[in-house]
Amino acid sequence: MSAATLIGSLHRTDFPGMKTRDGADWHYLDTGATAQKPQAVIDAVTRAIGADYATVHRGVYARSADMTLAYEAARRSVARFIGAASEEEIVFVRGATEAINLVASSWGDASLKAGDRILLSQLEHHSNIVPWQLLAERVGAAIDVVPLTIDGLIDLDAMAAMISPAHKLVALAHVSNVLGSVLDVRRAVEIAHDAGAAILIDGCQAVPRLPVDVAALGCDFYVFSAHKLYGPTGIGALWARKALLDAMPPWQGGGSMIDRVTFPKTTYAPAPTRFEAGTPAIVEAIGFAAAVDYLTGIGIDAIAAHEEALVREARRALRSMNSVRVFGPEASAGIVSFEVEGVHPHDVGTILDEEGVAIRAGHHCAQPLMEHLGVAATARASFGLYNDSSDIDALVRGIERVRKIFG
Secondary structure, rough: OHHHHHHHHHHHHHHHEEEOOOOOOOOOOOOOOOOOOOOHHHHHHHHHHOOOOOOOOOOOOOOHHHHHHHHHHHHHHHHHOOOOOOOHHHEEEEOHHHHHHHHHHHHHHOOOOOOEEEEEEEEOHHHHHHHHHHHHHEEEEEEEEOOOOOOOEEOOHHHHHOOOEEEEEEEEEEEEOOOOOOOOHHHHHHHHHHOEEEEEEOOOOOOOOOOOOOOHHHHOOOOOOOOOOOOOOEEEEEOOOHHHHHHOOOOOOOOOOOOOOOOOOEEEEEOOOOOOOOOOHHHHHHHHHHHHHHHHHHHHHHHHHHHHHHHHHHHHHHHHOOOEEEOOOOOOOEEEEEEOOOOOHHHHHHHHHHHEEEEEEEEEOOOOHHHHHHHEEEEEEOOOOOOOOOHHHHHHHHHHHHHHHHH
């Protein structure tokens, strides 16, 4: 059994969503958009919203106290998973998009002024572009863009040459959601810090498939979403060192994030509570922790090796097909983007769906990158721990059908 098959075959049955409605195998290759959920997560969410359900932090009755303990235990699980120094460095948010907006509005509004500059890269997801544009408009800052190398990596040599003391923030993707290219985060951090800039890393595509230790990486902010990590939608995490969070003003006001409220003056709770206004995503947090526990049991190193083998196999298979162009570097993390010559990616995706293969087709919320690649859109196959060589075989068969239809 090949390395690309072993883990997928062992764990595919953990995911009830990997079957079609009539019980046939479904070749799901859209994990980069959202991951299927293992039964362990489904069970944890079902218990939390059912027999165990109560509010947190406010009730004095036993079930509320138990749910509060479970909710805060989830925060500790997420902190351990990414190497945070303590759970107080984890802010629960709706997802990575909200985390970036939180940093832009809280830290950004307090730290940037007219004439300052922000450094992004050409491959960023819209969620790591638009919040910084809004910040720049509010404070009068400007945005610069780091180019890519010929094989689709963020060009850190170019970054080192263009960064200046005027740059107060750098925001980069750990793994591209289109190309799967992996950033050398430690070098990027060194370049940013040498210039006096803070650095935020978008870890959405990295955390499900690569070992992440935020302390070792040395960045200032790290963000990711649970739903790409085999957990529920509607929750994610912002990590930052406690001292940095403590220095940031509140972003949203409401219940839970306060110390004392009077009409003349309100004082605020310490971080991370300060950034979690209102009733939190209780059930989702417990599902988040269940996903972390599930992945920890398998081992992120094993998942990384598995997806690396799948990517190698997929790229080799696609490159062997006439009229198929494959984008990105050879060594990519879990993602392969491609186009079939003369066929719109939406048509490719529709025909593949008829063959029981689910891919993503479009600009992937990365329109500046599409412009750089010289295409309007790409087709994207993104792998998860439940995939194996049979999914690649099905993908190839589907593309062969596309070529016959449009040939």
